[in-house]
Amino acid sequence: MSIEVESQAAASVPARVPALEVKGLVKHYPGVKALDGVDLVVHQNEVLGLAGENGAGKSTLLKALVGLVKPDAGEIYVRGEKVKLRSVDDAAVQGIGMVFQEQSLVPNLTAAENIVLGSEGAGVKAGLYRWSEMRRLAQEQFDKIGSHIDPLARTDTLSFADRQMVEIAKVLRIEQRSQHPPVIILDEPTSVLESKEIETLFTQVRRLREFASVVFVSHRLDEVLDVCDRVAVLRSGQSVGEVQTEGAQPADLHKMMIGSTGSDDHYHEGLAQPSEEERPRLTVRGLSAKTFRDVNLDVHAGEIVAVVGVHGSGREDVCRALFGAEPTTAGEVTLDGKKLDLSGTRAACAAGVGYVPAERKIEGMVGPMSVADNMTLAKQKSRCNGPLVVPTKQATLVDRWIERLSIRTPNRTTAIQRLSGGNQQKVVLARWLVGNDIRLLLLDHPTRGLDIGARSEVYRLMRELANNGVATVLLADSLEEAIGMADRIIVMSDGKVASEMPCRTGAKPTPLDLVKEMV
Amino acid sequence: MTSPVVARPAAEPTVVKGGPSLSARVTSFMPVIALVVLLAALTIADPGFFTQRSLTAASMTAAPLIVMAVGATLVVLCGGIDLSIAAMASLSTVFLALWLPSLGALSTPAVIAAAAAFGAVQGVLHVVLRIPSFIVTLGGMSVFSAIALVVSDAGTVPVTDNSTLNWLTLYLGGIVPMSVVVALLVVTGIWVIMRFTPIQSWITATGYSESAARLAGSPVDYVKIGAFCVSGACAGLAAVMLVSRNFSGNPSMADNLLLPAVAAIVVGGTAITGGHGSVWRSVAGALVVTLLRVGLPIVGVPSAWEQILYGAIIVAAVALTLDRSKVLIIK
Secondary structure, three states: OHHHHHHHHOOOOOOOOOOEEEEEEEEEEOOEEEEEEEEEEEOOOOEEEEEOOOOOOHHHHHHHHOOOOOOOEEEEEEOOEEEOOOOHHHHHHOOEEEEOOOOOOOOOOEHHHHHHOOOOHHHEEOOEEOHHHHHHHHHHHHHHHOOOOOOOOEHHHOOHHHHHHHHHHHHHOHHHHHOOOOEEEEEOOOOOOOHHHHHHHHHHHHHHOOOOEEEEEOOOHHHHHHHOOEEEEEEOOEEEEEEEOOOOOHHHHHHHHHOHHHOOOOOOHHHOOOOOOOOOOEEEEEEEOOOOOOEEEEEOOOOEEEEEOOOOOOHHHHHHHHOOOOOOOEEEEEEOOEEOOOOOHHHHHHOOEEEEOOOHHHHHOOOOOEHHHHHOOOOHHHHEEOOEEOHHHHHHHHHHHHHHOOOOOOOOOOEHHHOOHHHHHHHHHHHHHOOOOOOEEEEEOOOOOOOHHHHHHHHHHHHHHHHOOOEEEEEOOOHHHHHHHOOEEEEEEOOEEEEEEEOOOOOOOOHHHHHHHHO | OOOOOOOOOOOOOOOOOOOOOHHHHHHHOHHHHHHHHHHHHHHHHOHHHOOHHHHHHHHHHHHHHHHHHHHHHHHHHOOOOOOOHHHHHHHHHHHHHHHHHHHHHHHHHHHHHHHHHHHHHHHHHHHHOOOOHHHHHHHHHHHHHHHHHHHOOOOOEEOOOOHHHHHHHOEEOOOEEHHHHHHHHHHHHHHHHHHOOOHHHHHHHHHHOHHHHHHOOOOHHHHHHHHHHHHHHHHHHHHHHHHHHHOEEOOOOOHHHHHHHHHHHHHHOOOOOOOOOOHHHHHHHHHHHHHHHHHHHHOOOOHHHHHHHHHHHHHHHHHHHOOOOOOOOOO
16 A cells, blocks of 8 residues: 555655665664664655564664664665765754654754754854744744744743654754655654644644655554554564554554564463452552652552553652652651651662662663672672671572572673673562562563563562562553553552552453553 | 564573673773883883882872872762862861871871861762762862961971871881881772672762662762762871971972872773772872873973873873763763
């Protein structure tokens, strides 16, 4: 279907030459192959969806396309010509531009200034802005997308959706530079938009197709199928295939993203043992802070409670607050009947609370430090006699956990950053287990960026810990994960607990049930 | 175009094998290599240099620098910088000279304690007010200099009775200056404490990734305040050594040691971004810097050129050792 669209619309360049083509792209990071021979074709005047789980290599691929990442091997062709993209500027000259997930506008400048920033052209004369010209330049871009934003409005006074329009308008400036139909990359453009704004964006994307090619990345598969002509699927850094969107179902896409291993008891539900505890281990009453208010929550020993919510629901902050890493303004938290001190992370550690942060590489581990030192970082007592470190004690302890969690590492003195993501995460989890005093585990996206096998191992470990009586709060990477793992699900919305539903094996809610409560 | 499912198995998780590369290993031994090369070069330029007498003299010059550099190394390992050490040492020389007549032998511990307290105050300001250490200690540098000028009436304070400091000018076994012995004892002490307690882990974690250290329950704030405190105390001890040699205190006596001390740290290979490094590296760095200092006149370079050298080697050493993959934006 897309081929016909293309041959009609592509008048300026001979048809069938793809606007953008990627062949065998490879990118290694220490310990992980982010891209492992990716092939991708973007046709002219086509909206190509890019789907893949977290860690499948989507972001790395996009970054390679705009010159932010230098691939180790592979080729990129723009309109049939091989190119080397060393910077965003190089990419812009070739007509490739990206609207970033985190917006890249300068908040205290006007929309017009942001749009022409870096390519002022006639907008600047003798070192000074010519505002009439600036306005015209910006309006020209806005006209392309039919937007009615005032070019002279300060960016920070615009709504998020409007700012996104400014971003798109800004990216469209590259059309002037390359003198060719541009390739526009939209990275998770809908993740923080409301449904009405999403409709506007989709209208926009369809409009872009008239004169540009679009690469559209989103987590929401229904959206991808709705707006795209064709979807390419990545898994573990490889292209695993593509789907024509006409008549395709989200489930088909999902299957491709996860692969065959994802099917049978991925979440180890067979291991689940419902908790029989009467009294909750963790009770949270009226906990409030800047980003959430009046949160009530109970977690029993041996129970896994998933907290779900959209971006901005405040669930991450609740998690951090329970670990003493975020200031709170009100509320009472008790752990096994004793008041939990939320003033700092040290107090939480001492009370038997563990936290696995979402940003593993930045917050979860100290990359250049050894596996052993990372593992004993939080529970120094576990390797000490009195105030002194006993290296043999540490060695025995660490080796035991390396074996028990089957952590694949050359040895315990290897820097943790040299391990693969899954093994890194196991070390980070083991950090809370070596002390033998863990009571409450707060897991913030514990499987982010892990491949299927590693994920499954993390799930298994979570089950074992729960069966040993550890109370777990899980912020899952996806609704499926939350449903698969949790005994109970708390839905947060706008910083408040919106609802709560049981999620025992055999009586699981569907993602749709949750989504209704989330928005 | 219609090939819906082309399934490939998920890739096996990889473990990257092997340690640091050869060039990384060589870079790691750079300070020792530089030390040997310098010694050889100076001996060739002036065969009289490699004698016990001149080496003893050189090591005595190095002692205060070693102590200062090692103290400040702790702050650098935590990811900060202490620019106030030289001014702190100058202030301490003034205090020492002023207190000697009344406190006698107690004035040495008193000065070190005072310097440690000043250091701790800077640490607290840095941690509590969340001001970059660079700014706090830049301010501290100015404040300490001013206090030194005020209490000394902007002049040299002579020391008439040097008896309680005299031991520092003696020689162990007739060869090794006591000040060098003290310096090495201090370094060993700091190293032993770090090595055999969790402090090493905490400092390293804080330096590499403060947020990761904090989220693993490390006492990041106390570690940083402690580092500033030790850095101050070391500057105080360096001041004691300077006074024992110069028989006076002066509000600018140690001011010219700031660049050499920072140079010693970076030449030693301690990462200016924190985490990587050790106090022994700074000892090697301090010796390199001292050799350059005493060696320049030997090869006929006027001493006015010294400052150019310090500036150049700081920049060059950081250029060689900085791990740019860790620093996203160079400010």
